[in-house]
Structure formats: C-alpha cells, structure tokens
Amino acid sequence: MRARSSCAEMLRLIRTVRDVMRNVILLTLVTSVLTGHAPAQDVVEFLRSNCVRCHGVEKSKGDLRLDKALEVSEEENSLELWQSILDRVGAGEMPPDGESQPSKAERTAFLKSVRQQISEAAGRHRRQTILRRLNRAQFRNTLSDLLHLDFTVDDPTDAFPADDKQ
Structure with a gap:
C-alpha cells in the first residue's frame, strides 16, 4: 500500500x-x-x-x-x-x-x-518586479482568512505605521 x-x-x-x-x-x-x-x-x-x-x-x-x-x-x-x-x-x-x-x-x-x-x-523583457506592501486592512483580512482568527477585539495592525494616502 x-x-x-x-x-x-x-x-x-x-x-x-x-x-x-x-x-x-x-x-x-x-x-x-x-x-x-x-x-x-x-x-x-x-x-x-x-x-x-x-x-x-x-x-x-x-x-x-x-x-x-x-x-x-x-x-x-x-x-x-x-x-x-x-x-x-x-x-x-x-x-x-x-x-x-x-x-x-x-x-x-x-x-x-x-x-x-x-x-x-x-x-x-525582464522587468524589475515592483513590490507593494499590504495596507492595514488588507493585512488584517489576509491574516483572518489564512488563520481563521477574529481580530475585532485585538487588532495586530494597530502598531503598524499609518497607511500612505493616495
């Protein structure tokens, strides 16, 4: 077997x-x-x-x-x-x-x-890859989706720097 x-x-x-x-x-x-x-x-x-x-x-x-x-x-x-x-x-x-x-x-x-x-x-045609970081909401949602955690009480992104305004 x-x-x-x-x-x-x-x-x-x-x-x-x-x-x-x-x-x-x-x-x-x-x-x-x-x-x-x-x-x-x-x-x-x-x-x-x-x-x-x-x-x-x-x-x-x-x-x-x-x-x-x-x-x-x-x-x-x-x-x-x-x-x-x-x-x-x-x-x-x-x-x-x-x-x-x-x-x-x-x-x-x-x-x-x-x-x-x-x-x-x-x-x-090789081009340099532009790396972009996730903003706070995207990072929080990604962690929530991958780890099946609820971040409504304790948000791990609170300590992150502010997102850039565009």
Missing part, C-alpha cells in the same frame, strides 16, 4: 513539474511573439522544408497554416501555434509517418533553436 501511495505521489510530482515547465515555455513564447522578432533562419528553413507542404497556402491540414508563422505578426504568431509546434515536433508526431522525416540532428537543432529564442526573448 505504501509503495502505491509513493508511486502516486511521484507521478503527481512529475505532472506538476511538467505543467510548470510548459507554463514557463508558454510565457517565454508569448514574450518572443510580442517582441515582433522574426524566427531564426534555421527555424524558418525547418518549417518550410518539413511543415509548410501540408500546412501552407495550398493545403492547411487541421486548419493550421504554418506559412503564416514565418511572418512577423502578433496575430499569426500566437502562443497556441508555437506551443503546438514545439509539442508536436518534440514528441515526434510531426511530420507524420509516411512523410519525409527530418534527421534527428535537424529535429534537435530546430528544438534547440526555438528554445534558445524563447530564452533570449525572456531575457530581453
């Missing part, structure tokens, strides 16, 4: 890490899309040689047009599109069986290049 519980906890942890990593990738993809930078040339060539034949102007299987991903446009370079490309190519689902396949080196280089662009885009 203990081993089954431990295995379930490990699977839950793996899923959580996977979801966090997916969200990090999504966030950085959004950042790269919003910068308006064109994809790197090797990414463009990979898409043209392996994807646009089935997902282009003449054919758009699955209502997916990757020829538009080659243009720099916030509308066309959507987060969902780039996430789908990374997921499908990374999992080996695309190009599908029966189509010409990129070599393992080409696939790896493509994925590495996309990830590198994501990382660079995230670095370009």
Whole structure:
C-alpha cells in the first residue's frame, strides 16, 4: 500500500513539474511573439522544408497554416501555434509517418533553436518586479482568512505605521 501511495505521489510530482515547465515555455513564447522578432533562419528553413507542404497556402491540414508563422505578426504568431509546434515536433508526431522525416540532428537543432529564442526573448523583457506592501486592512483580512482568527477585539495592525494616502 505504501509503495502505491509513493508511486502516486511521484507521478503527481512529475505532472506538476511538467505543467510548470510548459507554463514557463508558454510565457517565454508569448514574450518572443510580442517582441515582433522574426524566427531564426534555421527555424524558418525547418518549417518550410518539413511543415509548410501540408500546412501552407495550398493545403492547411487541421486548419493550421504554418506559412503564416514565418511572418512577423502578433496575430499569426500566437502562443497556441508555437506551443503546438514545439509539442508536436518534440514528441515526434510531426511530420507524420509516411512523410519525409527530418534527421534527428535537424529535429534537435530546430528544438534547440526555438528554445534558445524563447530564452533570449525572456531575457530581453525582464522587468524589475515592483513590490507593494499590504495596507492595514488588507493585512488584517489576509491574516483572518489564512488563520481563521477574529481580530475585532485585538487588532495586530494597530502598531503598524499609518497607511500612505493616495
């Protein structure tokens, strides 16, 4: 019974890490899309040689047009599109069986290049986080919610400095 519980906890942890990593990738993809930078040339060539034949102007299987991903446009370079490309190519689902396949080196280089662009885009848009403190009422309500305490008699925020007037 203990081993089954431990295995379930490990699977839950793996899923959580996977979801966090997916969200990090999504966030950085959004950042790269919003910068308006064109994809790197090797990414463009990979898409043209392996994807646009089935997902282009003449054919758009699955209502997916990757020829538009080659243009720099916030509308066309959507987060969902780039996430789908990374997921499908990374999992080996695309190009599908029966189509010409990129070599393992080409696939790896493509994925590495996309990830590198994501990382660079995230670095370009790092902003300093502005830290704000809670005012007295917010702090009191937070403590009350978290600790289920009633502060009507003894208010811990009485000793705090006065809130700034805005």
